[in-house]
Amino acid sequence: GIQVEQSPPDLILQEGANSTLRCNFSDSVNNLQWFHQNPWGQLINLFYIPSGTKQNGRLSATTVATERYSLLYISSSQTTDSGVYFCAVEDSGNTGKLIFGQGTTLQVKP
Amino acid sequence: EAGVAQSPRYKIIEKRQSVAFWCNPISGHATLYWYQQILGQGPKLLIQFQNNGVVDDSQLPKDRFSAERLKGVDSTLKIQPAKLEDSAVYLCASSLDLAGGTDTQYFGPGTRLTVL
Numbered sequence: 001g002i003q004v005e006q007s008p009p010d011l012i013l014q015e016g017a018n019s020t021l022r023c024n025f026s027d028s029v030n031n032l033q034w035f036h037q038n039p040w041g042q043l044i045n046l047f048y049i050p051s052g053t054k055q056n057g058r059l060s061a062t063t064v065a066t067e068r069y070s071l072l073y074i075s076s077s078q079t080t081d082s083g084v085y086f087c088a089v090e091d092s093g094n095t096g097k098l099i100f101g102q103g104t105t106l107q108v109k110p
Numbered sequence: 111e112a113g114v115a116q117s118p119r120y121k122i123i124e125k126r127q128s129v130a131f132w133c134n135p136i137s138g139h140a141t142l143y144w145y146q147q148i149l150g151q152g153p154k155l156l157i158q159f160q161n162n163g164v165v166d167d168s169q170l171p172k173d174r175f176s177a178e179r180l181k182g183v184d185s186t187l188k189i190q191p192a193k194l195e196d197s198a199v200y201l202c203a204s205s206l207d208l209a210g211g212t213d214t215q216y217f218g219p220g221t222r223l224t225v226l
Binding site: 043098100 | 143155165166201213214217220222
């Protein structure tokens with residue numbers, strides 16, 4: 001099955017810093033989503049981005065489908081950005097089933 | 111628009127007991143997913159419904175887990191009997207339709223299960 005690898009596994013930032021999170025996947029995908037899981041466990045969809053670039057406020061994401069990776073950029077980080085960021089891809093079965101990576105745990109210090 | 115609702119939020123049981131979780135998806139969403147998230151890992155799909163039919167249950171441990179979505183709206187996931195390794199957060203998600211997986215999945219708050 002498709003493999004999803006995220007890096008780095010852990011990241012500690014000072015408030016105001018910028019960061020880049022990476023997601024590599026082992027096969028072509030129909031769908032790629034980035035999620036943020038807050039400290040209370042709620043998963044929030046950030047981007048649906050199978051290809052190209054999208055921006056939403058301080059967050060932006062780029063997926064290069066031909067090279068099988070996606071990047072999530074966080075600019076001017078805030079303490080509320082803390083949590084776990086997951087990349088998830090739809091497997092080749094075209095059913096909507098998402099395969100999640102192991103996540104990047106981000107801690108933003110004031 | 112109301113989000114995905116789940117209950118209970120927390121459950122503690124002893125091994126070999128039974129437990130059930132409930133999920134009410136976003137109104138109008140045809141597809142419903144149950145995921146298991148073990149501490150420190152990403153969510154893993156257990157079962158996927160479209161309306162009241164099962165699309166994928168390949169990773170559901172069918173000897174002890176069962177799920178139903180009888181009227182194509184809310185769903186129940188049951189574990190009987192529970193094992194220690196079933197301790198996890200059980201997440202329910204929904205999306206508008208199957209459509210080749212082109213829809214965003216929206217997640218509920220989850221049910222945290224502890225098996226003692």
